[in-house]
Amino acid sequence: MKKKDAWIQSDxxxxxxxxxxxxxxxxxxxALVGKNPLNMYKAILQALSGYNIDNGxxxxxxxxxxxxxxxPFILCGLSMGFANRVGLFNxxxxxxxxxGMTVAQIIALLGPQIPVLHWLLALLGxxxxxxxxxxxxxxxxxxxxxxxxxxxxxxxxxxxxxxxxICLQLPGATTYRTATYPExxxxxxAFFQKITKNxxxxxxxxxxxxxxxxxxxxxxxxxxxxxxRATGFNxxxxxxxxxxxxxxISISMAISGIFAGLAGGIIALGSFKxxxxxxxxxxxxxxxxAVALVGNSTALGTTLAGMLFxxxxxxxxxxxxxxxxxxxxxxxxxxxxxxxxxxxALRIYKEYLDKRRLQREVGL
Amino acid sequence: xxxxxxxxSVLMIVAPILITAIGGMVSEKSGVVNIALExxxxxxxxxxxxxxxxxxxxxxNHTLSLVLAMVIxxxxxxxxxxLHAVAAINLNADQTxxxxxxxxxxxxxxxxxxxxxxxxxxxxxxxMGMQTDALGFYPTAxxxxxxVLLSWFxxxxxxxxxxxxxxxxxxxxxxxxxxxVKRIRYIAVLASGMLAGLAGGCVVLTQxxxxxxxxxxxRGFIALAAVSFGRWRPAGVAGAAxxxxxxxxxxxxxxxxxxxxxxxxxxxxxLPYVVTLIALVLFSGKNYAPAAAGxxxxxxxx
Numbered sequence: 001m002k003k004k005d006a007w008i009q010s011d012x013x014x015x016x017x018x019x020x021x022x023x024x025x026x027x028x029x030x031a032l033v034g035k036n037p038l039n040m041y042k043a044i045l046q047a048l049s050g051y052n053i054d055n056g057x058x059x060x061x062x063x064x065x066x067x068x069x070x071x072p073f074i075l076c077g078l079s080m081g082f083a084n085r086v087g088l089f090n091x092x093x094x095x096x097x098x099x100g101m102t103v104a105q106i107i108a109l110l111g112p113q114i115p116v117l118h119w120l121l122a123l124l125g126x127x128x129x130x131x132x133x134x135x136x137x138x139x140x141x142x143x144x145x146x147x148x149x150x151x152x153x154x155x156x157x158x159x160x161x162x163x164x165x166i167c168l169q170l171p172g173a174t175t176y177r178t179a180t181y182p183e184x185x186x187x188x189x190a191f192f193q194k195i196t197k198n199x200x201x202x203x204x205x206x207x208x209x210x211x212x213x214x215x216x217x218x219x220x221x222x223x224x225x226x227x228x229r230a231t232g233f234n235x236x237x238x239x240x241x242x243x244x245x246x247x248x249i250s251i252s253m254a255i256s257g258i259f260a261g262l263a264g265g266i267i268a269l270g271s272f273k274x275x276x277x278x279x280x281x282x283x284x285x286x287x288x289x290a291v292a293l294v295g296n297s298t299a300l301g302t303t304l305a306g307m308l309f310x311x312x313x314x315x316x317x318x319x320x321x322x323x324x325x326x327x328x329x330x331x332x333x334x335x336x337x338x339x340x341x342x343x344x345a346l347r348i349y350k351e352y353l354d355k356r357r358l359q360r361e362v363g364l
Numbered sequence: 365x366x367x368x369x370x371x372x373s374v375l376m377i378v379a380p381i382l383i384t385a386i387g388g389m390v391s392e393k394s395g396v397v398n399i400a401l402e403x404x405x406x407x408x409x410x411x412x413x414x415x416x417x418x419x420x421x422x423x424x425n426h427t428l429s430l431v432l433a434m435v436i437x438x439x440x441x442x443x444x445x446x447l448h449a450v451a452a453i454n455l456n457a458d459q460t461x462x463x464x465x466x467x468x469x470x471x472x473x474x475x476x477x478x479x480x481x482x483x484x485x486x487x488x489x490x491x492m493g494m495q496t497d498a499l500g501f502y503p504t505a506x507x508x509x510x511x512v513l514l515s516w517f518x519x520x521x522x523x524x525x526x527x528x529x530x531x532x533x534x535x536x537x538x539x540x541x542x543x544x545v546k547r548i549r550y551i552a553v554l555a556s557g558m559l560a561g562l563a564g565g566c567v568v569l570t571q572x573x574x575x576x577x578x579x580x581x582x583r584g585f586i587a588l589a590a591v592s593f594g595r596w597r598p599a600g601v602a603g604a605a606x607x608x609x610x611x612x613x614x615x616x617x618x619x620x621x622x623x624x625x626x627x628x629x630x631x632x633x634x635l636p637y638v639v640t641l642i643a644l645v646l647f648s649g650k651n652y653a654p655a656a657a658g659x660x661x662x663x664x665x666x
Contacts, residue, residue: 089460091399091460144644149397153588157582157585161633280578283471327473328472334468334473337464338451338466341462344455348455
């Protein structure tokens with residue numbers, strides 16, 4: 001007999017439930033403030049398929065944009081997820097993302113203008129600084145027992161202001177942008193632009209796919225990943241069985257930073273033609289936390305969750321046009337994370353069910 | 365003399381950070397880590413700004429409108445912190461996740477509410493915020509002072525404070541002598557939410573004329589840093605908030621001081637975060653944080 005509460009055991013099922021709950025509460029909220037929730041779903045459908053249900057027109061550009069928006073969410077989700085599997089809570093994706101963006105902008109403006117090599121160098125630079133920015137956290141945690149939650153929050157803001165200091169020195173810098181990049185720095189893809197009616201979809205998506213594969217391979221197929229997962233399950237047991245815990249923590253934070261740094265590089269070179277002097281955060285790093293939590297820190301789950309977030313982001317402008325405040329998407333995302341935090345309630349519920357079953361079996 | 369002239373604007377910036385940090389400290393002292401301070405400040409700031417705009421327009425007395433706005437900011441901040449309390453205390457949820465969720469939720473809810481109330485991605489501008497007194501100080505400076513003294517008195521001079529600290533150090537032992545750990549933690553989290561909401565109101569009513577998505581801009585995280593850097597003691601946290609707030613103030617006023625103009629103003633923005641990081645490394649040998657902070661407490665377990 002299939003147990004009634006079997007779905008509680010499945011992380012995937014719980015994630016789907018949590019997302020549905022988030023949407024449900026979001027829908028109720030929209031209705032409560034006197035708007036038509038149907039318009040919200042129309043916008044989401046159009047962002048997903050390009051099909052405008054109101055006038056029956058099709059525009060494939062929306063599909064390209066949804067995919068493009070998904071790239072940084074998935075990469076930042078991988079960043080959070082990788083650290084999470086080692087038992088760390090990396091709130092520093094945002095800082096690693098900002099540093100990646102900053103270094104990519106520097107190389108884009110000052111690097112050698114050789115086709116392919118130019119943007120490749122810029123992306124590699126972004127990944128390297130991400131590794132450093134994340135690795136520092138790992139070392140602080142492993143060697144000095146500094147909480148990664150606190151240190152990553154601090155480093156996010158250090159990155160924000162450091163980025164401003166650096167970018168204001170770049171060629172042609174004004175208070176909000178630098179000079180335009182040379183052509184060789186761009187990662188635009190003419191083919192994608194043609195088939196998606198000039199969406200911003202670019203070569204970054206290939207790097208995202210490589211990153212997802214690398215995540216899966218390192219985590220599931222290498223001894224390095226095994227050591228990391230073991231550290232995440234039980235640090236002391238891992239240490240006792242000879243797994244270098246300090247090294248595991250430092251390396252995992254560095255790899256975690258590579259993903260977020262890459263996301264910053266791809267946004268810098270793919271979504272803009274000039275460097276930005278940022279005054280605030282893009283929040284991809286923070287949203288990556290939610291992405292990884294929904295995706296249970298697995299490669300596949302994070303990819304799906306990242307696409308959901310990309311879809312919502314692309315739907316924002318469409319919602320606003322239909323008189324639905326676009327912030328409803330942030331509310332839904334926030335609710336999803338809160339519901340994930342509450343999933344521990346499921347465990348309590350399961351314990352209660354177990355107790356009841358036991359009581360029945362012994363005839364109480 | 366110049367420093368003395370700067371004091372009012374420094375205190376204007378320090379006060380909300382300090383108020384929030386004291387709340388964060390109380391919550392952690394009871395054993396619940398609250399990284400939602402940033403979001404709770406946003407919610408308090410938005411509610412206070414909206415309330416002030418609406419009440420002011422109804423023609424009510426200016427001072428009364430301000431007081432009402434602060435009370436509403438405080439109340440709604442407290443209300444949202446209950447989400448965190450339920451998750452952390454009743455459901456043994458991961459406190460970092462639920463705090464992160466509230467921060468995400470707050471950035472959505474505040475602007476969503478502005479869109480509904482004012483049809484814009486910000487609240488309407490209010491006509492007049494708080495006014496300074498004869499010495500040039502805003503009332504928020506005095507509020508902050510009262511909050512610090514009160515927190516010290518309650519935590520270290522009243523039995524309730526001792527109970528609260530016990531819950532953060534060893535909830536099992538506290539429970540065994542008849543202290544209601546859950547109740548005390550609820551009160552502590554609620555206090556942190558109310559103080560963060562109050563501080564949000566202080567920010568918006570003294571430093572700006574409306575609430576936007578940029579109004580809080582990391583102040584809650586600076587407060588969180590002040591709790592660690594101040595080693596979870598009222599005087600320490602006050603000192604840390606004063607240091608960090610002064611650095612923030614310098615970022616704004618450095619332009620008026622020729623000797624400081626050579627430095628990018630961002631250097632002062634970075635200061636609190638770098639100082640905290642260095643301090644955490646230097647203090648790493650000893651752990652000053654409450655022993656049970658961040659750990660769910662289950663009756664009867666351990």
